[in-house]
Structures are given as C-alpha cells and as structure tokens.
Amino acid sequence: MSNTGCFRSFRSPGFRDTLRVMSTRKRYAVVGVGGRSKMYVKALASTHREHGELVALCDPNSVRLEYANEQLSEEFGANPVATYSPRDFETMISRERVDTVIVTSIDRTHHDYIVRAMDAGCDAISEKPMTVDAEKCSAINDAIRRTGKNLTVTFNYRYAPRNSRVKEVLLSGAIGEIKSVHFEWLLDTSHGADYFRRWHRDKRNSGGLMVHKATHHFDLVNWWINSTPKSVFAVGDLVFYGKENAEKRGLTEFYDRSTGNSIARRDPFALHMDSKEKLRRTYLEAEHEDGYRRDQSVFSDGISIEDDMSVLVRYNSGASMTYHLTAYSPWEGFRIAFNGTKGRLEYNVTEVSYISTSDSDIHGEQAIDKKGHPADIPAELVLHRHWQEPEYIPFEQTDESGHGGGDTRLLNDLFIGGERDPLGRAADHVAGTDSILTGIAANIAMAEKRPVDVNELRNRVQG
Ligand SMILES: NC(=O)c1ccc[n+]([C@@H]2O[C@H](COP(=O)([O-])OP(=O)(O)OC[C@H]3O[C@@H](n4cnc5c(N)ncnc54)[C@H](O)[C@@H]3O)[C@@H](O)[C@H]2O)c1
Numbered sequence: 001m002s003n004t005g006c007f008r009s010f011r012s013p014g015f016r017d018t019l020r021v022m023s024t025r026k027r028y029a030v031v032g033v034g035g036r037s038k039m040y041v042k043a044l045a046s047t048h049r050e051h052g053e054l055v056a057l058c059d060p061n062s063v064r065l066e067y068a069n070e071q072l073s074e075e076f077g078a079n080p081v082a083t084y085s086p087r088d089f090e091t092m093i094s095r096e097r098v099d100t101v102i103v104t105s106i107d108r109t110h111h112d113y114i115v116r117a118m119d120a121g122c123d124a125i126s127e128k129p130m131t132v133d134a135e136k137c138s139a140i141n142d143a144i145r146r147t148g149k150n151l152t153v154t155f156n157y158r159y160a161p162r163n164s165r166v167k168e169v170l171l172s173g174a175i176g177e178i179k180s181v182h183f184e185w186l187l188d189t190s191h192g193a194d195y196f197r198r199w200h201r202d203k204r205n206s207g208g209l210m211v212h213k214a215t216h217h218f219d220l221v222n223w224w225i226n227s228t229p230k231s232v233f234a235v236g237d238l239v240f241y242g243k244e245n246a247e248k249r250g251l252t253e254f255y256d257r258s259t260g261n262s263i264a265r266r267d268p269f270a271l272h273m274d275s276k277e278k279l280r281r282t283y284l285e286a287e288h289e290d291g292y293r294r295d296q297s298v299f300s301d302g303i304s305i306e307d308d309m310s311v312l313v314r315y316n317s318g319a320s321m322t323y324h325l326t327a328y329s330p331w332e333g334f335r336i337a338f339n340g341t342k343g344r345l346e347y348n349v350t351e352v353s354y355i356s357t358s359d360s361d362i363h364g365e366q367a368i369d370k371k372g373h374p375a376d377i378p379a380e381l382v383l384h385r386h387w388q389e390p391e392y393i394p395f396e397q398t399d400e401s402g403h404g405g406g407d408t409r410l411l412n413d414l415f416i417g418g419e420r421d422p423l424g425r426a427a428d429h430v431a432g433t434d435s436i437l438t439g440i441a442a443n444i445a446m447a448e449k450r451p452v453d454v455n456e457l458r459n460r461v462q463g
Pocket residue numbers: 031032033034035036037058059060061064086104105106107109127128129154156212356357403
C-alpha cells in the first residue's frame with residue numbers, strides 16, 4: 001500500500017471510529033484468578049475486547065497468576081498482561097492506569113479490594129456475595145460515601161431469561177399484592193458438596209451458605225417482590241457432611257484429602273484433581289505457595305458451615321417468606337411460589353449441577369454427568385388466578401451454560417450497558433447490601449437463637 005493510501009485509510013471515518021472506541025475503552029484489572037475470574041478474563045479477551053481492556057491480574061499465588069496469563073494467550077487468544085501481588089495493588093492501579101477493578105477473590109477479601117480500589121480512584125465490580133459480615137459491609141458503604149465511586153455486584157441470576165420473566169409477571173400485577181413467598185433451593189451432592197471441600201467450609205471465609213450461596217436467592221426475592229428484609233429468624237445445622245455425621249451413619253473409613261489417597265478412590269464425593277488439567281494446574285500445582293487444598297474430604301473435621309438451613313423473613317412490604325436451603329440433595333434446582341391477593345405464581349427449575357474450574361467449559365464450570373436426574377427437565381412457570389384455569393407462562397428457553405444464560409447477559413450489561421432496563425437488573429451496593437443482610441441476620445439468629453431486626457442492622461451498616 002502506498003503512503004498516500006495508508007494516510008487515506010487512517011483518515012477514513014470507520015478507522016477514526018475504531019480508534020475512538022479503542023481509546024475510550026475502560027481499563028480493567030482482575031483480583032483473584034481462580035475459577036470464577038475466567039468468565040471476566042475470557043470476555044475481555046474475546047467477546048468484549050472492543051468494549052474493555054484487561055490490563056492486569058492480581059493474586060497472592062504466583063503459580064496461579066502465571067497459569068491465568070498462559071490461559072489468556074493460549075486459550076483466549078490475547079496477550080499476557082502484567083501481574084501483581086496484593087501488596088502491590090495500589091501500584092498496579094496507578095502504573096496500569098486501571099479504571100475498574102473486578103473482584104473475584106475469596107469472599108472474605110472482597111471488602112478489602114473494593115475499598116482499596118475506590119480509595120485509589122477506581123470503580124469496582126464485585127462477585128457475589130458483596131462481603132460476608134456487617135463490619136465489612138460497613139467498610140464498603142463508608143468507602144462509597146467517602147469516594148463517590150461506583151460498585152456493581154454481579155447478580156447473574158437476575159439476567160437468566162426465565163428469572164427475568166418471573167419479574168415481568170410479578171410486575172404486571174397478575175397475582176396482585178404479594179403477601180407471602182415459599183422458597184426451597186436444593187444443591188446436590190456434586191455442586192453442594194464442593195462447598196465442603198475448600199475455603200467455603202470455614203465460615204470466616206464465606207459467611208457460610210446463608211451468605212455465600214443464599215445471597216443469590218435473597219437478592220432474587222428482594223428484586224422479584226421489590227422489597228427489603230425487615231426481620232429474620234433462622235435455624236441451621238451441619239447434618240450430613242462432616243466426620244461426626246458420617247460416623248453416625250456407619251462410615252468407618254476417613255481421609256483428609258483425595259490426592260494420593262486410596263480410600264478417596266472409593267468415595268463418590270471425592271474430587272480428583274490429578275486427572276483434570278484445569279483443576280490440577282489451578283490448584284494442585286499452586287498449593288505449595290498458599291496451602292489451598294481444593295480436594296478435602298467432605299467427611300473430614302474442621303467444617304464450620306451449615307448444610308441444612310431454614311429461614312423465616314418478614315419484608316418491609318409486609319410480605320413474609322419461608323426459605324430452605326439443602327446442600328446434600330440428590331438433584332439440583334429450586335421451587336418457589338408467590339401468593340398474592342389475586343392469585344399464585346409457581347416456578348420450578350431443575351438446574352445443571354457443576355464443579356467450578358473443571359475442564360472443557362466456557363465459564364469455568366462444567367456440567368456433571370447426571371445419573372438418574374437428567375438436567376433437561378424443563379423449567380415451569382404457572383400462573384394460578386383466582387377462579388381461573390392455570391396458565392403456563394412461556395419464557396425464552398436457552399441451553400446456554402452459565403447460570404441459565406444469566407452470565408452472557410450480565411457480561412453484555414457490564415461491558416456494553418447503556419440501555420434502559422425496565423427490569424432494573426443491574427445491582428449496586430444497596431442491592432448488594434440488602435442481599436447479604438438476610439444471610440448475615442440468619443447467621444446471627446442461628447448463633448444467638450433469636451429473631452434479628454434487619455432494619456436496625458441496615459442502619460448500622462449504611463452508617
Ligand atoms: N456468581 C456466581 O455464580 C459465582 C460462581 C462461582 C464463584 N463466584 C464467586 O467468585 C469468587 C471466587 O470464587 P472461585 O470459585 O473462583 O474461587 P477459587 O478458589 O477458584 O479462586 C479464588 C482465588 O482467590 C485468590 N485469593 C485467595 N486469597 C486472596 C487474597 N487475600 N487476595 C486476593 N486473592 C486471593 C486465590 O488465590 C484464588 O486464585 C467468590 O467470591 C465466589 O463467591 C460467583
């Protein structure tokens with residue numbers, strides 16, 4: 001091409017537009033490069049390359065960082081980026097001119113990175129749960145007040161088309177004023193068990209499943225019924241996992257972790273990392289640095305979270321909810337019913353169970369081969385109006401992986417955004433706070449055997 005030709009193409013409107021888009025792309029850093037980070041890293045390296053630029057990765061584990069960078073180039077086709085340890089977090093932000101930090105580290109560390117990112121001039125995007133307890137929640141709300149920065153909490157479930165459809169039906173007033181909700185969530189012995197193998201099993205890390213997992217469910221209810229929790233009572237126990245429970249059921253062979261253990265070969269609950277490349281490289285080959293053992297026996301000692309929880313919630317709208325979470329179910333999914341002044345909406349979903357970071361999956365998750373409980377039982381949304389025949393409500397069916405298709409739509413909203421959403425699916429620190437308050441209050445209720453005033457707790461954490 002001649003110089004003149006080259007000059008001309010440089011000045012063409014199309015090229016100028018591309019340059020403008022590229023130069024206004026936000027610069028992102030990801031902190032915590034385990035399983036969940038891959039969804040964001042892959043999106044910024046491929047589908048959303050034009051909308052945002054990944055400029056740095058941060059994690060205390062250098063082996064995991066190196067592997068994340070290798071995946072970035074070899075799997076996702078992008079150039080490796082700068083890597084930093086958490087002690088150099090602020091240096092990373094200034095040197096790499098980061099606009100937004102994406103927080104995908106373990107739950108108990110979220111507040112630290114959100115606050116530090118904001119103090120250094122960045123916005124933050126945080127994986128759920130926003131954080132794990134009231135003190136850390138206060139620190140986040142203080143930082144937002146002090147800095148005026150924005151926090152987005154990535155509630156992917158809101159974006160699953162069928163969950164959005166529930167919101168539309170409730171918004172339409174089809175069942176009138178919502179008076180009560182009955183909600184049961186089941187985690188199976190593959191996905192549910194996974195929380196008992198690794199860091200989540202210590203309540204200080206995750207807030208237990210009441211916070212770590214149920215933040216999704218409590219957020220959905222807050223959003224669906226357009227209200228916030230007012231008071232909470234809860235009971236919960238470890239009834240299935242853990243050594244003591246297994247002993248009571250007659251188990252006599254115990255082990256500490258799967259790797260290198262012959263008993264584990266006979267345990268259907270065991271996770272075998274050596275045969276799965278991503279698990280092996282992300283965790284097994286990195287564990288000498290931080291002692292993170294991904295494959296602990298679910299029937300070993302040292303578990304401080306519950307696997308069976310019942311919660312009773314009163315909402316500020318006057319509605320009430322009975323909620324139950326079971327983490328040792330033979331199948332995975334949920335059932336919810338809303339009772340209103342004009343009728344009742346029933347919604348049943350069978351979910352595809354997965355183990356985070358298994359091989360061959362696009363979002364760092366892999367569907368597990370289900371035995372006896374096929375994952376393709378269709379979801380069902382049924383509207384019962386007083387005095388009328390039941391109506392089966394149609395909704396967009398998708399076989400996309402990643403939380404019922406929620407992940408893809410969430411990423412579009414995060415990295416492109418800009419469109420008015422009548423369903424208000426984007427969640428900020430206020431929704432993030434309300435979603436964890438039910439779980440935090442439930443943890444207090446379980447420990448102190450008393451109902452908890454959530455409005456009082458909310459005033460405390462919002463300052
Ligand atoms: N929205 C969803 O559906 C969904 C799904 C999976 C995970 N998550 C969330 O993503 C987050 C990560 O979960 P995961 O499954 O990827 O866990 P993981 O164990 O695979 O990865 C956690 C990462 O955090 C890093 N880490 C540990 N201590 C740290 C510290 N002090 N500072 C910075 N990084 C630290 C670890 O080295 C590891 O790389 C969690 O908050 C989890 O709740 C959300």
